[in-house]
Amino acid sequence: MEPYQTLSRSIAGKTAIITGAASGMGRATAQLFAAEGAQVAVTDLRQEACDAVVAEIEAAGVPGKARGWALDVSDEAAIKRVVGDVAESFGGLDIVVNNAGFAIPGDVGEESYEDSWGPTLAVMLSAHQRMIRAALPYLRKSESPRIVNVASTEGLGATPGNSPYVAAKHGVIGLTRGLAVDLGREGITVNCICPGPIRTGITDAIPEEHKQIYAKRRVPLRRYAIPEEVAHMTLSCVLPAASFLTGAVIPVDGGLTIKNA
Ligand code: NAI
Numbered sequence: 001m002e003p004y005q006t007l008s009r010s011i012a013g014k015t016a017i018i019t020g021a022a023s024g025m026g027r028a029t030a031q032l033f034a035a036e037g038a039q040v041a042v043t044d045l046r047q048e049a050c051d052a053v054v055a056e057i058e059a060a061g062v063p064g065k066a067r068g069w070a071l072d073v074s075d076e077a078a079i080k081r082v083v084g085d086v087a088e089s090f091g092g093l094d095i096v097v098n099n100a101g102f103a104i105p106g107d108v109g110e111e112s113y114e115d116s117w118g119p120t121l122a123v124m125l126s127a128h129q130r131m132i133r134a135a136l137p138y139l140r141k142s143e144s145p146r147i148v149n150v151a152s153t154e155g156l157g158a159t160p161g162n163s164p165y166v167a168a169k170h171g172v173i174g175l176t177r178g179l180a181v182d183l184g185r186e187g188i189t190v191n192c193i194c195p196g197p198i199r200t201g202i203t204d205a206i207p208e209e210h211k212q213i214y215a216k217r218r219v220p221l222r223r224y225a226i227p228e229e230v231a232h233m234t235l236s237c238v239l240p241a242a243s244f245l246t247g248a249v250i251p252v253d254g255g256l257t258i259k260n261a
Helices: 024-035 047-059 076-090 113-139 163-186 208-218 227-238
Strands: 015-018 039-044 066-070 095-098 146-150 189-195 249-252
Touching: 015 024, 015 076, 024 039, 024 047, 024 095, 024 227, 039 047, 039 076, 047 066, 066 076, 076 113, 095 113, 095 227, 113 146, 113 163, 146 163, 146 227, 163 189, 163 249, 189 227, 227 249
Parallel strands: 015 039, 015 095, 039 066, 095 146, 146 189, 189 249
Antiparallel strands: none
16 A cells, blocks of 8 residues: 655645735635735735735734735736736745625616626626736746635526626636636646625625524525635635645535525
């Protein structure tokens, strides 16, 4: 028998770029990765919001380094510039987490449908491939290159009145699978997380009572999750030891998508 091999469960010293990292799951992921010793590029729409997360990370006295970059992921030129800056400042890039997003309804019967469709597809689908393509030259030089795309349980089913978001999130799953196949020969892994109901900026406006009713009716674990519970799954996907995990679509949803009645 071959001797047992110990694979690394550490991202210490790795460099990660996270989009939409000023709030919710992106922020929790930035904090967790820094706590695990990674160098973290905290990117989001506003520089001050990124700097606030960096200050939190520094105040926690964690071993990793963090720095903030303003990045609107609907701006392709900005993606190229920021990804290049991050790789130059931190001396490479190992991990990309495509997380930025928002929720605007898209009622197919309304004139405003296109107003939802355009930004939703730009930020929650096109941006993912643009981030990945901008990062590829650096990921190719990494010893354990990892990509995680944040989709949603809306990538596995559909809530009414939400079809642009549903289309984008189904697209993220397709992009994950397509790129996992294309980049596999280079050892670059591409995986996708499908969060269920999580307490973040996106769900903040839902009244607590509605959250409780929904969770008790639909979620086997009978509650919303906190963003840290998703961040830990993202961490598991980017470990050097996660070297044979690619093209995976992982619900982190308290059982929402497996419950029939
Ligand atoms: P959040 O609102 O707390 O964080 C999203 C962040 O993305 C914000 O800081 C926002 O400024 C940023 N963002 C929005 N547009 C951007 C752009 N154009 N460029 C750069 N950053 C931008 O929300 P949450 O929930 O943490 O969202 C993270 C991801 O999780 C999103 O992709 C969302 O669709 C997804 N998701 C959320 C669920 C939930 O229940 N909260 C469930 C399933 C998926």
